[in-house]
């Protein structure tokens with residue numbers, strides 16, 4: 001139905017309602033406790049089943065769970081009210097030509113069949129829907145309503161509407177345009193509500209139900225009732241097509257609970273398998289994945305157009321209030337919670353009369369083209385018959401058959417390759433997306449843990465995102481599971497693709513033996529070559545797309561890092577502002593922090609990057625001059641530069657002369673920036689703190705004085721005749737196009753005669769005297785500072801521990817140690833050192 005047009009499209013998400021059934025009489029008699037509470041018609045609280053005991057002092061509330069849904073119904077709600085709140089709003093849409101679906105989900109005995117089909121006294125959603133459809137369309141002769149009723153039992157589709165025993169197997173076909181369709185299903189032209197009610201009741205009696213330990217009339221199949229509404233506009237001749245699918249899913253169950261064996265156990269396994277497939281589809285749709293495993297079960301294949309895509313979907317999750325069903329109820333609620341994130345975009349199915357004309361025109365053009373091809377073939381055959389007979393031992397019909405077989409085999413091989421390649425590409429795309437989402441989710445969790453910040457850093461919170469930390473964690477484990485599954489699928493697909501390619505190659509080699517007509521052989525070879533080239537092009541396009549996505553992700557990372565740098569610089573500027581002006585004069589434009597790679601990971605994490613960067617703190621506009629173009633828009637490096645990068649990578653260096661080796665650079669999460677850096681220990685007695693923000697506590701592990709002493713500022717004068725080494729880091733950043741070129745170092749020769757900074761007047765002042773520091777230094781273990789400013793470093797108690805550490809480190813790390821690149825004097829020149837209070 002290529003003429004079907006989507007004249008109006010609406011994007012929304014699946015609407016999820018939860019219905020809690022009342023406790024049955026037998027449950028009440030057996031002292032089953034009601035642990036499900038529905039509040040404000042939206043909130044579902046699942047109490048801790050441990051709290052069901054009467055020992056109130058020992059109640060463990062840790063298992064209590066809360067969920068919010070679009071709607072929630074308590075046990076007093078009738079089927080009529082459920083219908084009015086969930087399905088009635090969809091009726092108008094069906095008449096306007098939209099696809100809609102309502103499905104009941106839940107564990108066995110939770111009340112799905114009661115909700116969807118109901119009883120004589122309390123008809124369910126299906127009956128009310130048909131009633132309402134007839135009421136709204138009235139006796140309009142332009143509206144036709146066609147229904148069918150089917151079940152999916154043990155992965156087989158059966159017709160529940162058939163009266164003549166044909167309810168054997170139905171065939172499911174998938175049309176790329178109209179979606180899944182059932183061949184041979186009994187379609188019922190509904191004339192009245194009563195007709196449809198009869199169909200429902202009779203069909204339901206044919207449905208497979210068996211008593212289990214959990215439910216005396218447990219449905220062992222998924223029942224799908226489909227209503228197709230066709231409305232013709234008499235004036236424009238346009239036809240709108242709406243389809244409503246009402247689905248009563250079989251109950252999810254645990255074999256241990258239902259005490260099933262034999263056939264029941266097999267049924268249960270099939271039910272759970274199809275529900276698992278449904279769950280996987282829900283997860284994939286909810287996270288916006290491009291690959292949705294609809295093909296994993298008959299149920300998901302059938303519901304393909306009822307779940308995602310062109311459909312307005314309503315999910316009614318049924319739960320039991322029994323404390324014995326806690327796990328099942330929790331699983332159902334989690335499932336339903338996940339389904340809230342599925343986005344659907346429904347479009348109106350409208351057929352214009354002109355479309356028919358266009359359809360026929362296309363068909364005629366196709367037929368003409370086919371006739372021309374056949375004519376050409378005939379001419380070619382006539383010409384080939386005039387050629388001398390081909391040398392062959394076998395008779396002609398055998399040869400023809402052999403070539404025909406080869407043709408069929410190669411077509412099959414190519415078709416299989418196309419489908420494998422396509423699936424592989426989908427899986428790879430999904431993996432890239434999962435990876436990005438996993439990174440984001442972890443970032444949010446880290447933010448949350450550190451600052452209680454809910455929104456995703458760097459962007460506003462999306463409404464479909466999880467709301468609680470636990471939901472984020474669930475999401476992470478879900479994504480990790482999906483990634484593992486996709487990874488497995490990718491491996492198996494790659495293997496099959498490889499086998500397919502080998503089979504294709506073998507067929508190619510067999511061609512001269514199996515097709516003896518040279519022209520035909522050349523023609524087939526050509527066709528195969530074209531196909532193979534098409535696949536290769538497809539593959540290249542795919543890799544290009546993956547690469548592009550990776551670049552987009554990298555761009556995001558860069559943006560995040562820039563934000564971190566900006567934050568840190570703000571902080572440094574604020575700290576500098578606290579220094580007296582004459583001391584500020586002594587400071588360089590750029591700040592360098594002491595190497596923190598020597599500290600334990602948990603303490604130096606955020607600062608690891610800092611040793612590779614040397615931002616200006618006096619020039620806040622520096623960032624604005626950076627090359628902010630996305631990576632993918634920058635010029636490619638030439639091969640020599642790339643070779644140098646690879647060499648740097650092998651050396652393990654984070655920063656090279658050529659640019660930043662992004663792969664070797666360990667990136668901190670934005671949330672890890674605390675504005676607090678532990679500098680180094682002072683003779684093993686006290687730690688020095690750099691850039692401690694106001695009101696922040698000392699990190700654990702640092703000996704504290706009570707109260708934690710305020711920051712003291714010690715400005716360290718630059719060394720006499722010291723020539724600062726131009727930093728490789730800045731050069732590298734500039735070379736990479738990330739930072740502006742570094743400014744030439746200040747000429748400090750004129751400072752040689754400058755007097756050192758004023759000594760502190762007394763010990764109560766905030767400056768520490770050289771003498772006192774020297775005294776302290778005398779008590780500390782032997783120091784090993786080197787280089788031109790060693791004496792000064794010693795005077796201020798700053799110890800360069802690098803030589804000792806270098807000896808401790810394995811040789812391959814020593815070579816690439818960032819310490820070699822850092823001039824301790826330049827670092828010391830920027831320090832704000834915390835000194836003892838007295």
Ligand SMILES: Nc1ncnc2c1ncn2[C@@H]1O[C@H](COP(=O)(O)OP(=O)(O)OP(=O)(O)O)[C@@H](O)[C@H]1O
Pocket residue numbers: 020021022024075106107108109110111112113114115215217218219220249250251252318
């Ligand atoms: N809202 C309700 N009010 C009264 N009784 C209910 C309600 N919901 C369910 N029941 C009763 O609970 C029992 C189990 O319900 P039902 O058969 O609908 O469960 P189910 O979820 O379809 O189970 P299965 O998946 O095993 O078929 C039935 O006896 C039904 O009448």
